[in-house]
Amino acid sequence: MLNKLLALYDGAVLFPKKPDRPSESFHVFYNQHENEWIGIPKGCITDQEFMLLKTLYEWIEFPIIPSSDLSKRWYEFLFTNGQPPSCDHDIQIRFIHFYFKGNDLDQTEIESALKGFFSEDVIIIWENGNSGILVEEKNQMSLPEKDLFTMSETLESDFYAKSFFYIGKFTPFTKGLSSQFLREKEYFTFGQNHLTESSFFTFQRVFPAFLTVQLPDTLREMIHQELSGVFNEDPDMYFTIKTFLENNLNASLTAKKLYIHRNTLQYRIDKFIEKTGIQLKDFFGAFTVFLACLLFEHRSK
Structure with a gap:
């Protein structure tokens, strides 16, 4: 063949x-x-x-063995169950997973751009020609999540390649750090496969959808019967309510993102409350409806 x-x-x-x-x-x-x-x-x-x-x-994806001794030790620790490259338990580490979609990417240029946002000391390990991990120590210069999101947008415009990032949380340097890395890698893969409207992921962004997919079929069906019927009747209602919840119930910001008048947004929200009897500004109501939105999204796919 x-x-x-x-x-x-x-x-x-x-x-x-x-x-x-x-x-x-x-x-x-x-x-x-x-x-x-x-x-x-x-x-x-x-x-x-x-x-x-x-x-x-x-x-066939081939692992890319790092060139520096420190990068090699990190690679062996994370991928081959090697010894930790440091014994200082006071150090806090986070992993930033990345993936660039495209062919013939210049890894040297991408590394140089990433170090421009972090520092020359940041460890970059490539898993293959498109994806890799940054290993960052916590210090006063650590970028906040908002700046990391801006970084991902800048890299996309510079390299004309769609980028995906998962920002891990800072964790003390222990032997269990490799398990943390594998969990975050699983969340990153899940986010790329299931949260296709997004390219920037964190634990709190991925885990609700991750949890939803793990629910037993009986629980999924119960939530579907209680709420998803409203979304089946009016798919625009689903998108409106989900956007409203994702924007922390901020009506002005939600209306702006949906390109609709604020009165139109309020009409849709009132209509949803009337049909379901659930108040979105109640924490338990918002949580339940958001869970239903995630299930509806997953079922639709």
Whole structure:
């Protein structure tokens, strides 16, 4: 099957076995049924073709081993169950996971840009050609979440590539730090797959939806029967209410984001309250409705 791709892409190469190291020139794909590997020059594949090939075949991602000794120790600690690179328990660490969507990304330039926002001392570990982790120590210069969001927007405009970030929380440096890293990595993957309208994630942003997906079917159905019917009748109602809750019940900000008059927003809110009997400005009511919004969103997908 992969033989046919040789005629489509000049310079494509079939391998007798899986290559043991990454190539800067080729994307490597694996056909499980034929037990074949093919390398296709990166410059020959458009983004659309790359996504199609990843759907048809397994894209082989090679780990990128860091060059500096400290980065190698971090890599071994996080990915191969190695020893912690420090024993100072007074240090607080956070992981910032990132992913840049696109082909032929210049990792050197991306690293330089990231260090411009943090410091030259920040540890950057690449998992593959598109994703990696920043390891940051807590200090007076640590960027707040708002500035990190601005950073992600700036990088997108500089590199013309969609970016995704998960901002981890600061944690004391202990052996359990690797478990924290794996949990955050799971949340980041979940966010990219399920919260497709967003590209900037934190624990509090991801976990409600993560929890919703884990609910037993019986509980999901109960919430659906109580509230989701309103959203089925009027999908605009769902989007309005969810946006209102996500903006901390701020009517002016919500109306601005929805491009509607504030009176129109209030009419929709009043209509929702009338149909459900739930007051959104009550904490328990807001929590229940937000849970229903997440379930409706997940069910719709």
